[in-house]
Amino acid sequence: MPPKSLKCKECQTEYPLEALYACSNCFGPLEVSYESFSGRDPEELKRRIQAGPNTLWRYADFLPVQRPPSGALPTGMTPLIRAERLGKELGIYELWIKSETSNPTHSFKDRVVAVAMARGLELGFDTFACASTGNLANAVAAHAAAAGVPAYVFIPSDLEREKITATAIHGARVIAVNGTYDQVNRLCSEVANERPWAFVNVNLRPYYAEGSKTLAYEVAEQLGWRLPNHVVAPVASGSLHTRIGKAFDEWRECGLVDGPLPSMHGAQAAGCSPVASAFADGEDFCRPVKPDTIARSLAIGDPADGPFALELARRTGGAIESASDDEIREGISLLAKTTGVFTETAGGVTVAVLKKLAERGAFGPGESVVATITGDGLKTPDAISDLVQVDEVEATLEAFEAIESLEVTA
Numbered sequence: 356m357p358p359k360s361l362k363c364k365e366c367q368t369e370y371p372l373e374a375l376y377a378c379s380n381c382f383g384p385l386e387v388s389y390e391s392f393s394g395r396d397p398e399e400l401k402r403r404i405q406a407g408p409n410t411l412w413r414y415a416d417f418l419p420v421q422r423p424p425s426g427a428l429p430t431g432m433t434p435l436i437r438a439e440r441l442g443k444e445l446g447i448y449e450l451w452i453k454s455e456t457s458n459p460t461h462s463f464k465d466r467v468v469a470v471a472m473a474r475g476l477e478l479g480f481d482t483f484a485c486a487s488t489g490n491l492a493n494a495v496a497a498h499a500a501a502a503g504v505p506a507y508v509f510i511p512s513d514l515e516r517e518k519i520t521a522t523a524i525h526g527a528r529v530i531a532v533n534g535t536y537d538q539v540n541r542l543c544s545e546v547a548n549e550r551p552w553a554f555v556n557v558n559l560r561p562y563y564a565e566g567s568k569t570l571a572y573e574v575a576e577q578l579g580w581r582l583p584n585h586v587v588a589p590v591a592s593g594s595l596h597t598r599i600g601k602a603f604d605e606w607r608e609c610g611l612v613d614g615p616l617p618s619m620h621g622a623q624a625a626g627c628s629p630v631a632s633a634f635a636d637g638e639d640f641c642r643p644v645k646p647d648t649i650a651r652s653l654a655i656g657d658p659a660d661g662p663f664a665l666e667l668a669r670r671t672g673g674a675i676e677s678a679s680d681d682e683i684r685e686g687i688s689l690l691a692k693t694t695g696v697f698t699e700t701a702g703g704v705t706v707a708v709l710k711k712l713a714e715r716g717a718f719g720p721g722e723s724v725v726a727t728i729t730g731d732g733l734k735t736p737d738a739i740s741d742l743v744q745v746d747e748v749e750a751t752l753e754a755f756e757a758i759e760s761l762e763v764t765a
């Protein structure tokens with residue numbers, strides 16, 4: 356399925372596959388469009404995928420890169436874990452956790468950077484940059500180091516220390532901007548006009564978005580070429596949520612999977628929930644907000660793909676819900692205690708919304724649910740420091756025996 360063009364999502368005008376991201380007719384967002392996905396033998400496609408590398412490049416037939424790069428950080432093929440205990444706790448028949456913590460920089464952002472950077476290098480860029488809520492900075496810095504190209508990352512100055520450290524150590528230039536992510540993003544659009552840099556989520560955004568699709572391909576392949584009934588995914592800009600839908604649609608068109616699209620549920624933090632609010636109010640557009648939440652990686656107040664996420668959730672019978680900071684912390688703790696997976700705050704948002712949906716009866720008897728856990732808990736330890744308890748004792752048997760209760764709350 357060779358990529359054909361960049362196409363405006365609003366007015367369908369087509370553009371060449373270059374570093375472009377907005378339609379010059381209507382300012383709508385551009386998206387990669389491909390030659391038709393139908394008419395290929397699905398068994399042959401399956402064999403090509405299975406014979407590919409154990410990374411997201413096994414799906415190269417569905418990506419806008421001519422040749423998978425050599426020497427890139429191995430990204431993707433993260434585990435899909437059957438969460439029996441959490442499923443039982445929440446009354447979900449078949450629950451799966453897609454754990455993105457095992458990517459090279461411990462979040463799903465490695466996928467979007469792998470694809471955007473590969474395309475950027477093909478287009479001849481030699482300097483990479485991004486506007487980031489944290490994880491993207493981390494991924495751009497690491498992948499640039501592996502490729503031996505300089506990186507400039509722009510972040511809001513109040514980001515978690517752990518994410519800043521894990522970025523700067525790779526030699527990236529970190530520019531901490533006094534402002535919100537939305538202000539950082541606006542600044543980057545201006546810088547992108549001035550300098551010949553590849554901003555992975557600004558002028559390479561159409562290619563960046565394609566990287567998110569690989570999470571969905573993996574889920575379908577790992578389920579045995581089958582779609583789940585429901586997916587719960589966090590929503591920041593709405594790119595991941597909507598590209599999971601795009602990926603499943605492409606594979607339905609190819610005949611690699613059949614059946615309807617899963618119900619596509621979205622999860623936001625209550626302190627930054629423009630999409631969940633619009634969903635609740637029955638609106639087609641999102642009113643921008645000023646974020647105030649512990650889920651920093653989801654703190655985008657003016658989400659570019661918000662309207663498309665609303666449309667996808669409604670079309671598939673999904674919902675977009677929000678969770679408070681306390682519910683996010685409880686979600687992190689619940690996931691850790693029942694599955695052994697420690698997630699950052701964004702995953703806490705997903706689990707908290709998963710729980711709400713389950714309690715509301717959104718998942719029918721016998722239905723399968725995939726919850727996407729998009730980042731590692733070691734990135735945001737301060738968020739849950741109040742929840743963890745340690746007993747400190749002197750090194751004597753008496754001191755140990757004197758601990759009041761040794762019960763474990765599992």
Ligand SMILES: *Cc1c(COP(=O)(O)O)cnc(C)c1O
Nearest residue numbers: 490591592593594595701729730
């Ligand atoms: C970036 C990010 C997301 C989703 O972002 P979108 O902009 O909606 O694609 C989800 N979880 C984590 C941990 C992230 O870093």
Ligand SMILES: [Zn+2]
Nearest residue numbers: 363366378381
């Ligand atoms: Zn247009």
